[in-house]
Amino acid sequence: MHKFLASTYKEFTLLIRDFGGIVILFVMPLVLIITITLIQDSSFKTISDTKIPILIVDNDKGDVSKSIINGMQDSSAFEIIEEAEEAIAKEKVFKGKYQLAIVIPRNLSKDLALKVNQNVEGIIAKFTMEDEVASEKTVIEKKEVRLYFDPATQLTFKSSVKNGIDKMISKIETESIYKAFQSQISDDPNESIFETENFINFKEVSLKKEGQDILPNSVQHNVPAWTLFAIFFVIVPLSINVVQEKNQGTFVRLRTNPVSYATVLAGKTAVYLVVCIIQFILMLLIGVYLFPSIGLPTLDISGKLPLLFVVAFFAGLAAIGLGLLLGTVAKTHEQSAPFGATFVVILAAIGGVWIPVFAMPKFMQILSNISPMNWGLNAFYDVFLRNGSLLDILPEIGLLFLFFIATTTIAIVYNEKKYAV
């Protein structure tokens, strides 16, 4: 116990003497979580203050093009800039000045009305059993609304714009069909025969557990995910600490001292676990106090604090185990630091920090089950979003603890084998 306490005190002193290291350990995760939450929160919001300028080449100048332009303007996401020539619009988009150009073809309104009228007349004729030979159908070419995207535009933005325009065009077509029927059936164009409002609507119903509403927001999603990411980044300084110990000669002295490698590692574990917990507290404080003051939703931790600390404790242990193993195996900083940083990013990716696990390919979904960050994230979500109890998070924190035991044991065994005499 005395040797463990001495090792812990030594590690603590080494840490507090490295001011730059402390800044990186505590400030960088906070900068990370604020930045990510600010960015992601704006994409979560339906009404954004930021409007994306897009070009529209209106070759139609009819009702349909008006409806498309109005629809785009109503979405509040776009600033519409009209451009006369398709070629110019195309060039501007390809040069990256605009994300998107929409080219509405000539006679779209006229041809759509013609096409719909022809179809409606055909149907009415069949119903009224008119014997007279229907007038010969005019062949109407299919129309295409062309979309030019900047090659640098992200796929998610492209698909959401395409879906939006597709939905808008479907609605215009439907309304045109209703209008055509109305003009055939009624002489009064103002008479309301058809209701054109959507019959089927969606309503999101928030889940309740023990009478409490579960209302997730971007902060409730982001804080646990990026807190976990920051906790796991402790791998980098910790592995550097272990490598440094080996390279500065003190490790040789410790090997001749009557102290086990496990005791040396235990001292490091204790100090870096406190680092993880402090990181976690700072993240919570940011979520609770800073986020509301910068226009972000407040992090709701009411009644969840003890369980959140339990998850942070075990996630910290898992991260420390990995850091100790990496530091033990690596020979130089050049090996441990880049590997540690990259590995954390990989663990975060397969753990579902960026893309939800359900959206991943099947193989990656299986792989995510072995990511300690996935276990930690699920435990945090259980507490934050599902009002889970200790029993609910027991499997995840159990896995995190086992991961710590496994990685630390491998580190100790590896060290014993390597320096066996």
Add this chain to the structure above:
Amino acid sequence: MIKIEQISKKYKDAEKFSVSNLDLLIEEKEIFGLLGPNGAGKTTLISLLCSLIKPTSGSFTIKGLNYKKNKKELKQLIGIVPQEYALYPTLTAFENLKYFGSMYGLKGKELTSKINEALETLGLLEFAHKKISSFSGGMKRRINLIASILHEPKILFLDEPTVGVDVQSKNVIIKYLQDINSRGTTIIYTSHHLNEAEHFCTRVAIIDHGKIISKGEPKALIAAEKKANNLEDVFIELTGKDLRDYA
């Protein structure tokens, strides 16, 4: 005291043995010098005796304790002063010594008084609470030494303890080692300072190519070589004048 029997060490990928079938007996309370050119096998032999590396063959005992079976007891018996500074640069001298003393189970007032006593003897008490990173080479060497003797080892291994230090620091270190020896600690040390070894050691062994080529009291070795006036002459006579660069 220390009985080495047919010990050999060949490093992985090395062409030759660093230590080859070496036999040696070192008596209690001796100051035994291991002398030899670069790459002769001195540091390898000390590393073997401190259980830092594993012998390829052969064995040794210290005070009758086998290096394989009695690891814990041996660690408590020995102290090692490595060639490089085995200290934490951002900790103070006192913090370093307190930590390494604690690793031997020392604590409280006993540890503090041992640290202060050693610091005072080696002229470093006023620098006790300064960081190691601000120390000169000579000061670091002295702290490096204190960190290895706080637990009062029965056997002290020193790998070039006076390399790169000024004469004043060297004299203080040598005097301190003689004092420790007079209190019963056996000293085994390596050095390139042959004049220092001649006056400091009770016995020396000259090693070359992993083998002992001569051993005995410095005066006896000098007397045995007709052209030799000092230990350096003996050394050159036995090991030659060729450079011993190796990689």
